[in-house]
Structures are given as structure tokens and as C-alpha cells.
Amino acid sequence: MKKQITSVSLGQNAKMAAALYVVISLPIVLVLAAILAISGQAGQALVVLVATPVVYAGVAALGTLIGGWLYNVVAARVGGFEFTTAEVKAG
Template identity: 45%
Template sequence: MKIQIVNVSVAQSAKVVAVLYTVISLPVLLIMALAGAFQGNLGVVLLAVVIAPLIYGAITFLFASLGAWLYNVVARWVGGFEYSIKEMPETRVQA
């Protein structure tokens, strides 16, 4: 069975991508904060821990919104992503 995704929710898609990217960026930002702390630079620590994740999340939300909207436009012209699905047997996890 082939299924085609012809429309995605712009706001929901952008929200999910923004949260994922923000969480993924946290280890890098923590390393920046540690580097700033060792140098005694409170500004770098504040930027890395508080401001950068907010800016990164907001910019990601905007670009993910644009990407989802463009996907919807293109999907109307050429169709959406196609994928095949297969029903898998249930497996029980033994505790």
C-alpha cells in the first residue's frame, strides 16, 4: 500500500522541529557555557545558557514554518512524499 502525505500542519510541524533542534543544541550550548565560565566571562555563560536557546528555537520555528508551508505548496503541484507501510506482528516485551 502506498500512501502520500499531501498536507502537513505548518504550526505543529514548526513547533516540533523547533523543540527538537533546541534540545539538540543544548549540549553545544552547555560546552559554550563551560568555556565562558572557565574564562570568567559571565556574558558568554548568559548567552549560551539563556539567550541562545531562545533565539535558536525562534529562528528554527520560523524556518520550519516556511519549510512546511513550501512543502504544502509543492505537494499540490507534484504530489507529496510517498511511502509504503507494512503491518508488523505485535511483539510482547517480557519484564
């Protein structure tokens, strides 16, 4: 059975992307903060710990909002992504 995604939820997708990017940024933040703390720049390490996840989440949310809006505009004119589904036996 073929299905087509004709519209995506902008707010939900942006929220999900932001949450994912916060999680993705955590290992990066910890490494950067450790390097800065070891080099005697503890103040900058604190800024990195706070700012990086916030910036990553904001950029991801904005990018997803714009991308989702563009998808909806284009999908309304030419149709959305098409995929095929199949029933699968449990277990």
C-alpha cells in the same frame, strides 16, 4: 499499500522542530557557558545560556514554517512524498 503525504501541519511541525532544537542546543550551550565561565566571562556565559536555545528554537520554527508551506504548495501541484506501509506483527 502506497500512501501520499499531501499536506503537513505548519504549526505542529514548527513547534516540534523548535522543541527538538532546544534539546539539541543544550550540550552546546553547556560547553560554551563553561568555557566562558572558566575564562572569566561569567556575564557572557549567562547570555549564552539564555540566548542560544531561544535563537535555535526561533530559527528552527521559522525554517520549518517556510519549508512546510513550500511543501504544501508544491505537493498540491505535483503530489506529496509517497511511501509504502505494511502491517507488522506485534512483539
